[in-house]
Amino acid sequence: MGSFSIWHWLIVLVIVMMVFGTKKLKNMGSDLGSAVKGFKDGMRDASADDKPAEADKQLAAEASAKKEAIDVQAKEKSSS
Numbered sequence: 001m002g003s004f005s006i007w008h009w010l011i012v013l014v015i016v017m018m019v020f021g022t023k024k025l026k027n028m029g030s031d032l033g034s035a036v037k038g039f040k041d042g043m044r045d046a047s048a049d050d051k052p053a054e055a056d057k058q059l060a061a062e063a064s065a066k067k068e069a070i071d072v073q074a075k076e077k078s079s080s
Helices: 006-020 022-079
Strands: none
Touching: 006 022
């Protein structure tokens, strides 16, 4: 039970074309192509969005540093 020859694949292709029809196969091909294109665009957008996420992390770190400074000042005022 080795690999299939070219004739086996041609027979399978003819049977698939008879079952589905060429128009439906064309529509499935274009749908698959648009799905792949959408996936690539999404991956490209996700990699572009990574840079602002790093800036957001830096802003969050600065905000938490400011918050700690405020907490220290509040503790000093309440103890006096």
